[in-house]
Amino acid sequence: MMYKNKQFYLCERPEGVVSSKAVPQREHIIEAIQDGELIIENQYISIDPAIRGWMRDEPSYMPPIELGSVIRSSTVGKVVASCHPDYQVGDRVYGLSGWETYSVSNGFFLNKIPDDSPYPENYYLSIMGAVGLTAYFAITDRSGLKSGETLLMSAAAGAVGSIGGQIAKQMGCRVVGIAGSDEKCGWLKTIGFDDTINYKTTEDMTAAIARACPEGVDVYFDNVGGEILDAALLNLNSHARVLFCGSIASYNATEPVPGPYNWWQILARSAEVRGFLISDYLAQFPEAALTIGQWLDEGKLEFREEIVDGFDNCLSAFNRLFDGSNNGKMLVKV
The missing domain is CATH 3.40.50.720 (NAD(P)-binding Rossmann-like Domain)
Known part of the structure; x- marks a missing residue:
């Protein structure tokens, strides 16, 4: 089965506020995957200030986004095709991917949402993520x-x-x-x-x-x-x-x-x-997530999310992070 994938990608290193000239859209077809890969239909995309630093060609804790590559970001979605032994069609997953409607993953930096999780999927890009x-x-x-x-x-x-x-x-x-x-x-x-x-x-x-x-x-x-x-x-x-x-x-x-x-x-x-x-605390994520979940259930934590509807709004939502007009964690619902 073929999947028509929409992406925002890095065309040039931006100066100042990121424009659609530096980060335009494109479409391409995902026709097949290799052994050990899976396809995720993204449902929510995380919009974070750190992405701005990844657009620069400067040394950091993660390599810069390469010119021509999709804008790197965390996403949550559903597995729609799999040649990976650890993931089945229908699994709900969250992890590092990009500003795109579908993602091909090899399972790196990817986690399953527990089947019995009482929390909405978007929480795994905010309070539980x-x-x-x-x-x-x-x-x-x-x-x-x-x-x-x-x-x-x-x-x-x-x-x-x-x-x-x-x-x-x-x-x-x-x-x-x-x-x-x-x-x-x-x-x-x-x-x-x-x-x-x-x-x-x-x-x-x-x-x-x-x-x-x-x-x-x-x-x-x-x-x-x-x-x-x-x-x-x-x-x-x-x-x-x-x-x-x-x-x-x-x-x-x-x-x-x-x-x-x-x-x-x-x-x-x-x-x-x-x-x-x-990233220094990866091994402690599961224990910490349980604690945060308990605090949520006990009413000890409140948080705000701003969910912008529509994949095409990724860039405009991103730029709002820098003028302070957003309210809480910024997400785009694909």
Whole structure:
């Protein structure tokens, strides 16, 4: 059986906001697969800021997307053809694939959704997938966060930030979130954040952080970089930790980004900078997913998803990540 596959692919390295010239669409026919391969009909596509970094020809924790290749992304879908011994037609799966309606996989970085799972399939790209697991491992392990400490979370209304803040509250921490609208700040307080800062209406971020964190910042969870990172550095406590999870403020930059200007505070406060990659925790995924599922069932976690309908909207949904207009985890329903 033949499958007509629609794809977004990388035609050229983008400068600034990603355009349809750099990432156009194409169609091709999947006619056959080899032994050890399977075909997935994608149902949801994950839209993530990290994809912007993969479009650059720069060294990173994953190789750059090659010119002419489909845009790399996580997806969830259904197996429609299989020559792989571990996957049968009808299996529901999630893993690393791309912005396309069908994916050919060899099973690498692919997982089955349990047949008895009570959760919707899209949850496996958000709370039960990389988003929830990133927040879980970053907060409970890599940050070194302890009860009574103060966590300052950037991009706090986003998928990782909102979940991470709630986990920190369960650990007995003071949690302050930085977000881009009064509505987002208000929502964060309803899910347990102690205080919030609207960076779009704040003229002096250093002073605003000092007011919201009167005892200083023990862990700054950095999703954005830029000016907010500089302001956070001036509010660190002695032996604080800066958890580097992302740098969305610079992803669309067209020139080298200077700074951080206050980097000397790492020395002045005897602080640490800790990079975080979820791939370091692969062996612990199943146990963590069970814990997250239990918290969901007990009503201890709330999260937001924004699901955009229609495959053709992948690129426009992606660009909304960088103007702050999205609400929670961004997904496209194919």
